[in-house]
Amino acid sequence: xxxxxxxxxxxxxxxxxxxxxxxxxxxxxxxxxxxxxxxxxxxxxxxxxxxxxxxxxxxxxxxxxxxxxxxxxxxxxxxxxxxxxxxxxxxxxxxxxxxxxxxxxxxxxxxxxxxxxxxxxxxxxxxxxxxxxxxxxxxxxxxxxxxxxxxxxxxxxxxxxxxxxxxxxxxxxxxxxxxxxxxxxxxxxxxxxxxxxxxxxxxxxxxxxxxxxxxxxxxxxxxxxxxxxxxxxxxxxxxxxxxxxxxxxxxxxxxxxxxxxxxxxxx
Amino acid sequence: xxxxxxxxxxxxxxxxxxxxxxxxxxxxxxxxxxxxxxxxxxxxxxxxxxxxxxxxxxxxxxxxxxxxxxxxxxxxxxxxxxxxxxxxxxxxxxxxxxxxxxxxxxxxxxxxxxxxxxxxxxxxxxxxxxxxxxxxxxxxxxxxxxxxxxxxxxxxxxxxxxxxxxxxxxxxxxxxxxxxxxxxxxxxxxxxxxxxxxxxxxxxxxxxxxxxxxxxxxxxxxxxxxxxxxxxxxxxxxxxxxxxxxxxxxxxxxxxxxxxxxxxxxxxxxxxxxxxxxxxxxxxxxxxxxxxxxxx
Numbered sequence: 293x294x295x296x297x298x299x300x301x302x303x304x305x306x307x308x309x310x311x312x313x314x315x316x317x318x319x320x321x322x323x324x325x326x327x328x329x330x331x332x333x334x335x336x337x338x339x340x341x342x343x344x345x346x347x348x349x350x351x352x353x354x355x356x357x358x359x360x361x362x363x364x365x366x367x368x369x370x371x372x373x374x375x376x377x378x379x380x381x382x383x384x385x386x387x388x389x390x391x392x393x394x395x396x397x398x399x400x401x402x403x404x405x406x407x408x409x410x411x412x413x414x415x416x417x418x419x420x421x422x423x424x425x426x427x428x429x430x431x432x433x434x435x436x437x438x439x440x441x442x443x444x445x446x447x448x449x450x451x452x453x454x455x456x457x458x459x460x461x462x463x464x465x466x467x468x469x470x471x472x473x474x475x476x477x478x479x480x481x482x483x484x485x486x487x488x489x490x491x492x493x494x495x496x497x498x499x500x501x502x503x504x505x506x507x508x509x510x511x512x513x514x515x516x517x518x519x520x521x522x523x524x525x526x527x528x529x530x531x532x533x534x535x536x537x538x539x540x541x542x543x544x545x546x547x548x549x550x551x552x553x554x555x556x557x558x559x
Numbered sequence: 560x561x562x563x564x565x566x567x568x569x570x571x572x573x574x575x576x577x578x579x580x581x582x583x584x585x586x587x588x589x590x591x592x593x594x595x596x597x598x599x600x601x602x603x604x605x606x607x608x609x610x611x612x613x614x615x616x617x618x619x620x621x622x623x624x625x626x627x628x629x630x631x632x633x634x635x636x637x638x639x640x641x642x643x644x645x646x647x648x649x650x651x652x653x654x655x656x657x658x659x660x661x662x663x664x665x666x667x668x669x670x671x672x673x674x675x676x677x678x679x680x681x682x683x684x685x686x687x688x689x690x691x692x693x694x695x696x697x698x699x700x701x702x703x704x705x706x707x708x709x710x711x712x713x714x715x716x717x718x719x720x721x722x723x724x725x726x727x728x729x730x731x732x733x734x735x736x737x738x739x740x741x742x743x744x745x746x747x748x749x750x751x752x753x754x755x756x757x758x759x760x761x762x763x764x765x766x767x768x769x770x771x772x773x774x775x776x777x778x779x780x781x782x783x784x785x786x787x788x789x790x791x792x793x794x795x796x797x798x799x800x801x802x803x804x805x806x807x808x809x810x811x812x813x814x815x816x817x818x819x820x821x822x823x824x825x826x827x828x829x830x831x832x833x834x835x836x837x838x839x840x841x842x843x844x845x846x847x848x849x850x851x852x853x854x855x
Contacts, residue, residue, distance in 0.1 A: 300657075303661075533684075
């Protein structure tokens with residue numbers, strides 16, 4: 293059993309993946325369309341990519357977006373990893389239920405609510421909206437995703453190695469740096485990548501948190517999309533898809549290598 | 560004592576940026592809107608002392624809630640959001656289940672690759688994936704072009720800017736959220752259970768309904784909640800794919816805030832939306848906590 297596909301399983305997988313991938317594929321193909329009309333195929337061309345390079349507005353927004361994503365992913369991964377350790381290793385402290393509630397609620401919270409509430413906070417404390425408010429907003433929701441990713445890894449590793457290190461006299465900080473962190477490193481890396489792409493993608497929360505002088509790429513794309521489909525948006529979308537795909541493939545390669553090494557080491 | 564630092568950093572961050580903002584939303588939902596910056600009154604001036612706080616509190620009222628519940632626009636928007644999210648969740652389950660099932664029964668060496676193929680679109684920008692459907696669904700779009708060239712239809716179908724387009728958008732965008740929990744619960748089911756049932760003479764469909772499906776229920780619930788809750792408050796999909804008939808509360812909140820600049824009413828809309836979703840959200844948290852206890 294389980295050595296080959298049954299026809300039913302193979303068909304459902306094939307149809308499912310066709311549904312998931314055909315829209316993305318069409319978008320990529322039409323980014324190379326010579327014609328400005330999306331539905332008329334005018335032959336292959338890379339001119340929309342060339343015109344992106346001269347679009348200062350879009351390039352500025354892209355640069356803001358990448359910086360926001362980099363800073364927020366880094367802080368979110370640190371906070372998320374700490375939160376995961378708290379969730380898995382610390383059973384008793386006042387307000388534990390509230391803490392785990394605040395980790396899981398943002399995962400499903402509608403973005404309009406999160407965005408509105410953060411904006412009202414920034415207004416209430418009189419904090420000028422701009423680059424840093426977007427960063428803070430992104431840290432808040434992506435640290436919860438990071439916590440879930442790291443938590444999953446912490447749950448399935450053998451706690452006795454940590455205890456052994458402690459028994460041999462390592463301090464908690466040393467144990468974490470030299471034993472725990474190397475073991476959970478692949479999960480921490482994927483958590484960072486997830487936080488990075490979540491920040492890169494976010495439109496709704498950034499729209500609430502943005503201010504003059506800091507517009508992100510999704511906000512720019514959104515305002516152009518509302519005016520209609522253009523090959524330029526297809527081109528920038530294709531570039532973003534390519535970057536994310538490369539990142540995910542690299543991450544899964546790293547994870548798989550780490551797993552193979554771990555299982556080889558165990559033998 | 561060091562452990563307090565570990566707890567404090569994420570805890571304080573979430574209190575400050577997640578919990579406290581909700582209280583501010585609630586407070587502003589009790590205020591009146593005005594043409595000023597910020598566009599609501601009263602604003603609290605603590606320097607005024609106790610009297611200032613008293614007059615401040617006395618100016619708060621539930622007017623905005625009364626307004627929301629008396630205007631059928633808002634009630635309809637809540638209902639129609641729940642309806643659209645509910646129908647989309649069921650459609651996502653019906654489409655996602657066979658895919659997750661096929662993955663869980665796929666040869667071992669294939670599973671990691673299939674898993675990655677499901678996750679990959681989820682990492683790709685939500686906005687871009689919704690945008691991709693505009694080019695497909697619109698009147699002179701690729702789907703109509705394809706169907707007309709095949710001779711299936713002679714007149715272009717109107718899908719874009721209808722609720723059907725919204726269903727397609729939600730199902731498409733949230734499908735990975737459904738497949739992943741389904742897959743992880745289906746994968747845990749030992750194939751020998753089904754073999755045993757079949758050896759005892761049970762036809763495959765009966766083995767499925769009596770063994771596989773009940774054992775996958777945890778995944779079904781988790782997947783449905785992961786799709787339903789965010790879909791109720793969805794903004795991007797109804798805004799880009801829906802039409803004037805599409806009434807969704809996320810869109811209402813957005814336009815109340817950005818177009819009408821009525822912050823107090825937008826806040827009241829958000830508070831009511833949160834109350835609508837609080838039961839499914841708590842249910843979801845309970846499931847996550849149980850899973851963590853089970854894994855420990």
